[in-house]
Amino acid sequence: MSYRYLKLASILLPTILIGGFEFMRHGVFLDHFSMETGNYIITLLTFLISCIYTVWLFRVIEVKNNRITKEREIHAIYEERERLASELHDSIAQSLFLMKVHMKKGKLKEAGALTNSIDTQLRQAIFNLRLTPDEGTTFAKRIQHWLDNWCIVSGIDASAEINIDEDFFSASEEVILFGIVQEAFTNIQKHSAASSSSLTLTGQNGGWELLIEDNGKGFKPDELMHGHYGLTMAKERAEAISASLDIRSEPGTGTKFHLKGYKNNG
Structure with missing residues (x-):
């Protein structure tokens, strides 16, 4: 049922039912009901009609809102996938070009490293396509x-x-947050020279925190400002889910990648 029909029903239904009773009351039932009895009946009738109609109306609105929310989440998931596909295309194209250059120059070691990089990117892409939020697998397990x-x-x-909790994040939020996790660990693999890393994700009372740490070589703050670690996309993703991103590191001390956000349950 469209909102147009809901609007017409909200205007006409109470008017027809209550107004019709009033016409019947002053016409057919005039000799059967006293004025006081009629007032009680019309009050009770108004209450019952209001309760039944309001419960039905809000149920219809809730179903429509849930459908709209689901459609928006699906749309957000496809947008995120399209963006990931575009990034993957550009990254692999660049890697293949560099690999071709290295092979022409006889730099087989460098070409082999690029091959491994392409293999890693493809594995991650295949993983993202196989595991989607609507398959029943929890976010934590993914x-x-x-x-x-x-x-x-x-x-x-x-x-x-x-x-x-299993349903703490919406499907679209899970996709975006998963992309942030991948970006952070990709940077650990490429730049940190770390031997170990950790991820901690907690959420309660509408607030949540994500902390990713490594024991790598770290970096200077000005290297981050110049985009050396390619975390601009992670910041944009964080903003998309109303979260703040804080990255802290010093040479020789590893890196802390801290994301903090709040759920809007209104």
Whole structure:
């Protein structure tokens, strides 16, 4: 039922029912009901009609809102996937070009490293396509599964501690947050020279925190400002889910990647 019909029903239904009773009361039932009895009946009738209609109306609105929310989440998921596909295309195209240059120059070691990089990117892309939020697998299990694969590919140990309810994040928020996690660990693999890393995700009372740490070589603050670690996209993703991102590091002390946000339950 469209909102136009809901609007017409809200205007006409109470008017027809209550107004019709008043015409019947002053016509057919005039000799059967006293004025006081009629007032009680019309009050009770108005109350019953209001209760029944309001419950039905809000149920219809709730169904429509849930459908709209689901459609928006699906749209957000496809947008995120399209963006990831575009990033993957550009990254692989650049890697293939560099690999071709290295092979022409006889730099087989560098070409082999690029081959491994392309393999890693493709593995991550295939993982993202296979595991989607609507498959019934929890968000925590998807992260743990991806981290297990990442450890094998990168050779870096990674531990995960995730304490959130199963339905804490919406499907679209899970996709965006998953992309942030991947971006952070990709940077650990490429730049940190770390031997171990960890992920902690907690959420309660509408607030949540994500902390990713490594024991790598760290970096100077001005290197981050110049985009050396490619975290601009992670910041944009954080803003998309109303979260703040704080990255702290010093040479030789590793890096802390801290994301903090609040759920809007209104």
